[in-house]
Amino acid sequence: MSKMVKDDYIQSVCRVILYIEQNYNSALNLEELSKVASFSKYHFHRIFKSVVGESIGNYIRRVRLSNSTLQFKTNQKITQIAMNCGYETNASFSKAFKKHFGITPKVFAKNAKLKRGNKMLEPKIVKLEDIEILYVRKTGEYTKCSIKAWETLINFVSKEYFIRDDVMMFGIGHDNPHVTDADKLRYDACVSWVDKTIQTKGEIQSKIIDGGKYAVFLHKGDYIKLINTYDGVSNWIVESGVRLRDLPIFEKYLNKNPITCNKDDLRTEIYIPII
Template sequence: MDKKLKHLERMKRVEKYIEENLDSELSLKKLSQIACYSSFHFHRIFSVYLGESVYAYKKRLLLERSVKQLIHSDISITQIAFAAGYENQPSFNKAFKNCFNTTPSECRLKKLSLTRSNLAIMEMKLMKAEMRSLKPISVLSVRKRGDYSTAAGEAWNILMKYTYSNRLMTKETELIGISHDDPSVTTPDNIRYDACVTNEQLADGEGEVVVNDIEGGLYAVFLHKGSYQNLKESYASIFHRWLPGSGYRLRELPPFEKYLNRNPSRTKPENLRTEIYIPVTKN
């Protein structure tokens, strides 16, 4: 493996570690060990890799998580502030306002106001959920950043080239996408998309292709019929129609999508089928 690919692999391990440990103190020594760089150089190397410092990256992810908590849970704003790393609500309010140009209270109230878009959501067909308990899924994945319509294509091109050149695609291989961020919350250049294939042959990956696990547990599964461009409408129906009266609450994990068509590019948009997996737990 050349030096550039080795560097990318190391930095992706660090990125994954931060995302999985948002509620823990991050040790610069620990992160530099994961990256196999000296503590002296690591901070600058990370900042160049993501365009923001470790502190700024963690702070942003916690603030973006707080938006989901405000909209989709009944957790108090004070508790959300503490979970996001703020000592009091006023400091949280200030940081939230600077980031999203609205206050946490306004964000929470917006979901209750019957604007035209909210009324349209309420008129949507209620999607049917199938509850499934999953074991962890080992996958090969490639992450790209940017608008989903662009990032997804870039990630899949790299992943498919790797899997086919290494003869890893079989009839049992499943195609999975993980959309980590809400485009209405996260700026386009920071949106994260992971293209994944199930790793039945336990390949090691290389460079941008890394081994990851999708966490097991309880998921509400929905079938989306039609174009990928309309997935956002299904998500809106799930989160605003199904979830509030379901008796379930969201777990602190991203949803994922399983693409059921083997050759999406050769399938008419109206014939595309996608399973949407929402990580939940009982109230």
């Protein structure tokens, strides 16, 4: 297979992945997704599995269930969460949830709302405009796949681009490492797309970080300790009773040269989409 054809396949699958993640709460079928990919439905499922490493049905199911976990920290009923995630009945959602996570949604909801007794974090509330980004997706343990994602993106865009004053760096971790297998964690390394002479190619894709209202938490220190701050964020969601928008949480990295920066001086903003 030529590199050009391989890049086309990857581009097509990336379009479908983005489409699934933006429409996972709708009824999705192979014919619809193959049109998004511009492939025959008879061949698309094979191409998808070859690129992603799992069937398209399993991928859709995992995205839906992963997106349900944060909603358990709110006051929504399980039936509503099931509908939000594209399941027609509570029973079908509960069956899929227990098979995936090993416990029922009711037990998971109870555990999710347990207070840990940590000091309450307080965010600042901001309103953002839409942000166009270039990004690359890698899958695996966050501490490892994030490095691969940034290496790929930096090599494609150039190091000089990242140190520009008008360029922002973001990361999107789509899955909760407490409940998702490490080899299935999805991470996007993202940079604001301010230079339109740079074009997407292969696994380098473009999308928009949606604007609107966000609660922003500041994490100080090593990235490896971000998970502790996320636990505090989860507590805030429960205690504040805030309503969440159906969008991914994302991180903004404030240090232009994080590799050479002292780990204690690293600063990361965590953006929680709220209504």
